[in-house]
């Protein structure tokens with residue numbers, strides 16, 4: 170193999186994509202995205218496998234949230250394509266996009282609950298908004314999801330009466346009520362102490378085992394990745410450095426991946 174040039178900024182991008190063994194739920198094909206002069210995604214090729222918990226890892230500001238927004242059609246690529254179950258998101262008409270979004274459940278950083286509604290109504294909201302289910306059925310679903318996340322006793326509480334961890338669990342219950350094929354977690358561990366992070370990771374695993382589907386977690390918390398990731402994609406400078414089954418990535422020979430996954434201060438990744 171030829172040695173990468175010292176001045177090649179992609180020299181750590183070995184381009185290795187180890188197969189996950191299943192089809193992709195979401196694919197990025199040569200995606201470019203810039204905001205003004207700030208080029209964020211620069212020819213990104215990434216697949217998110219079906220039925221696994223995947224983690225997109227990467228240093229701050231590399232564009233992990235930007236990726237998630239492309240998946241649900243909140244941002245469009247300048248070039249390239251984003252496919253969800255093989256369908257091109259940028260080419261969807263408004264009605265198709267609306268239908269496609271129903272495949273997704275999204276857990277935002279703080280749970281993104283409506284402050285004026287109690288917990289129960291927050292979790293029921295997507296069912297009332299997007300389905301014609303009757304109140305009895307809605308009640309069954311909401312109670313089941315609240316039980317799953319351990320919040321059945323708090324359904325009358327308002328969001329500002331809940332702790333950060335409870336708000337995240339409530340956001341998780343709400344993300345699940347429409348039985349999504351794909352669940353996106355935007356830094357689920359942010360603002361949680363290590364014990365609550367560990368408990369949330371366990372909950373994510375348990376619920377994934379029960380429900381299946383593609384879970385996509387973005388984080389820079391390596392401990393969470395060690396706990397729950399089945400598939401990992403490491404993003405840096407707008408492209409994937411390496412991706413594959415978690416155990417193989419934790420065993421990677423790529424110096425950048427090794428440094429990032431071990432949290433070491435010495436290595437190719439600096440403060441830039």
Ligand SMILES: Nc1ncnc2c1ncn2[C@@H]1O[C@H](COP(=O)(O)OP(=O)(O)OP(=O)(O)O)[C@@H](O)[C@H]1O
Pocket residue numbers: 204207209227228229230231232233234235236389
């Ligand atoms: N709508 C937007 N307009 C302009 N710039 C944006 C927009 N969205 C994101 N950016 C820029 O894109 C870059 C990547 O942001 P992004 O939030 O995706 O990073 P991240 O990898 O999720 O970071 P972190 O781990 O710190 O949350 C940042 O420099 C951000 O300022």
